[in-house]
Structure formats: structure tokens, C-alpha cells
Amino acid sequence: xxxxxxxxxxxxxxxTRNFGQTVAxxxxxxxxxxxVNSGTWREEEIxxxxxxVTRPLKIYRAPRKTNLIVYDWHGDxxxxxxxxxxxxxxxxxxxxLGCRSCFLMLxxxxxxxPSRHLLYDNLDDxxxxxxxxxxxxxxxxxxxxxxxxxxxxxxxxxxxxxxxRSLAPLFSDPHRNLSANKLILLTKxxxxxxxxxxxxxxxxxxxxxxxxxPESIADMWEGKWPDTGERITPSISKRLEAIKYAQDLGxxxxxxxxxxxxxxxxxxxxxxxxxxxxxxxxxxxxxTLGTYREKNAQLDGWRERWGLLPMEWQPDDxxxxxxxxxxxxxxxxxxxxxxxxxxxxQREFPKARVSLCKETHIVRRxxxxxxxxCNCLV
Numbered sequence: 001x002x003x004x005x006x007x008x009x010x011x012x013x014x015x016t017r018n019f020g021q022t023v024a025x026x027x028x029x030x031x032x033x034x035x036v037n038s039g040t041w042r043e044e045e046i047x048x049x050x051x052x053v054t055r056p057l058k059i060y061r062a063p064r065k066t067n068l069i070v071y072d073w074h075g076d077x078x079x080x081x082x083x084x085x086x087x088x089x090x091x092x093x094x095x096x097l098g099c100r101s102c103f104l105m106l107x108x109x110x111x112x113x114p115s116r117h118l119l120y121d122n123l124d125d126x127x128x129x130x131x132x133x134x135x136x137x138x139x140x141x142x143x144x145x146x147x148x149x150x151x152x153x154x155x156x157x158x159x160x161x162x163x164x165r166s167l168a169p170l171f172s173d174p175h176r177n178l179s180a181n182k183l184i185l186l187t188k189x190x191x192x193x194x195x196x197x198x199x200x201x202x203x204x205x206x207x208x209x210x211x212x213x214p215e216s217i218a219d220m221w222e223g224k225w226p227d228t229g230e231r232i233t234p235s236i237s238k239r240l241e242a243i244k245y246a247q248d249l250g251x252x253x254x255x256x257x258x259x260x261x262x263x264x265x266x267x268x269x270x271x272x273x274x275x276x277x278x279x280x281x282x283x284x285x286x287x288t289l290g291t292y293r294e295k296n297a298q299l300d301g302w303r304e305r306w307g308l309l310p311m312e313w314q315p316d317d318x319x320x321x322x323x324x325x326x327x328x329x330x331x332x333x334x335x336x337x338x339x340x341x342x343x344x345x346q347r348e349f350p351k352a353r354v355s356l357c358k359e360t361h362i363v364r365r366x367x368x369x370x371x372x373x374c375n376c377l378v
Contacts, residue, residue, distance in 0.1 A: 016226060017306070019307050032060075032112070036060065041061065043059075044058070045059075046058075046059060046157070051189075052191045054232075057096055058115075059117045059119050059160075060119065061119055064092075064122060068088065068089055069086050069089065069133050070150075076325050078362075079325040079360055080358075081358050082372055082374065084144065086143070086146065087151060088130065089120070089151050090126065090152050090163050092112055093107065093112025095117050098308055101311060103295050105302045105303060114303075114306050117152065127166050130145060131176060135178075139178070141179045142377065144183075145181060145183055145184065146184045147163055147185050148186075153189060154185035155191040155192070155194060156187065168183065182205050182207050183207065184375070187210060192208065200249075203249065207251070207253075208243075208254070209253070209375050211255075212256070212257060213257060214236065215273075217260075217270075221312075223308070240276065254287075255277075255286070255287055257288070257289050258289060258290030258357055260292070270344055278349065286354075287353065287354045288373075290357040292314065292315055292328075293320075293326035294320065294327045297317065323360055324358075342369065353371070355374050
């Protein structure tokens, strides 16, 4: 059995989000409140049947005027992350699923509420930006465009703003997509039913990838409603069914198992999860792995300020060391974790293409995964 540390569902005394204060003593929501009160952002409620979660989600809507497609290099001299992918900035801040180790809480701090996503609604401008991106003379086949991979969830709001369904015909058109570039999705939802609206001829250059963990591991860090402790994200079994559905529609499917958490008994839970994937006939083209990591030591502070519940398990803060672009578990520990998970995957899927996300060259060499079979790439 996995040991839970800290609060478990039903034991948390907080019935609503307890917001903290900023350094200046103002409410943590002051910037968000200003945008709403000025009319810059519009609050909107998304029904459960549209979002796929169990309760209505509140979001903010606004147009994005500049930098609709964002390009960043996420590596450094120590850390491997190929600078060959771009991201369609369909939203801003954490996506609203409330994951408690989400790095997006650190990207804007007080300027975005992680439980009320800022979703951009000028769809036509995004389509035109993607068309311009495809027509760039510098475009190469290995370049990819993500749909909010580092800025939202690719399918959580597909029922509100049809980014994926609007872009699929563009990416399937050989006259407009001269290099046959791929459109990459990443989601924690089970919303692949929206992909059925894309006609078969338009599916080839759309890659559906999924952020997954064993159910017991997901329960330790993915979002929970503060008043009940119920998970916001769909169950892993429901997400696996949705993945099989996308695969049967003809989409290439991929998986990110990230962050890998390691409470007592973790190996058997990952083994059972991977065996379940196999038993369902799901064939992920790429398996991308990542261990728990943080950009800096402020993550828990901002999670607490914004009223998100604590994780039920996470490494001790004094375990984490700065290594490349992130604070990681010690090198030897990461090598041990990756080796075990890699071996479990390759036992069930001997031809699996396994890679590491934002890892150092030293660790990649140590686990013999020096490849570019990354989730975000061709």
C-alpha cells in the first residue's frame, strides 16, 4: 500500500479556499480583481458537461493581442530540451485543474488565479498566427506547435474555444503545411470525444498526448476541490478509455509520466499501471518520463497563498538540489527511479521509445536514454 502523508480527503478542515496575503498586505486576488472590475477580463462559468470535470469551472475570458505563439528554450548547458517546438498561447496561468505541483503558479504569481484560468477567445487570430507560423521560410519538418502545452490544457476548454478543431484542417493541408509539421496536444482530461469532430482526412498531423500516473500517485498531486478533497481531474481509468478512443480514431497517442512520485510501494503501482495500459491495447508512440522537480523553492508558498490543498506526498524540501534548469532529487536517486520505470515499460513494451523530460545530460547517459523521442517533438 502507498502511504499518504498529510491530509487525505475528508480530513481537511478547510471548506473553502483560504487566500493568503501578498507582501504588501493586499489580498492575493487584487490584480485579478482589478482586471475583472475594469472589464479587461470577463468571468464565465463552464458547465461540467463541457469541461468534463464534476463541477462548474469558473474562468476568465479576454483576447490576446500579441505573442499568440511563444517560443522559449527550456534547456541550458546541463539540461537537454531541444529548441524545436513552439507553443500556441491559448491561455495564461495554471489551467484550472488545480494540480498542486504546477509550475504555472510561479509564472505569474499574483497575476493569475490557478483555479480560474485566463482563456483567450480571439480564435481567428490564433488560426492566422498558426498559418503564418507554418508559412515561415525557416520552418523545418522537425518543428512542432503545441496547443497550450506550457500555458493551458489542450482539451479542457475545447468545448468552449475550438482551437484543436479549427487548426486540424490547416495542419492537414499540404499547400499550407508545406513541411508536414505536427500539432501537439497535452491534456489531463478525458475530452477526446471532441476529436471525433475532426474528419479522418484531417487527423494525420495531430498528436494527442496525455499526462498520466497510477491512480494512487495522481491522487497525491493532481487538483482537488478544497471543500471535499474530491479530485478535480478525471480518474485514470476514464482517461485511459479516452486515450483508446483517440487511438481508435486514428490519432497518434503519447504519454508523459511526470512527475513520478516515489512513496512506499511506488514500484508496484507503476508496474500495475503500465500493465493496464498494455491490457487495454493502448500503444503510446513515446513515453516521456520526469521526476518531481521545481523551478525554485517558492512553489509551496504560492500554492498555500492561492488556497490549494497541500500534496499528500512530496519529497522533503532538503532533498532537492539545483541541477541544470530545476531543483531536482539528487542525481543518483533520479537515475535509480528512471531505470526502474524504464525497465517496467520495456518489459511490457519491448519496442517502447522512452525519453526523459528536461533532464541533465549526465542522467540521460546514465540511464541510456540519450534520445530526442520527446513528447513535444516529431
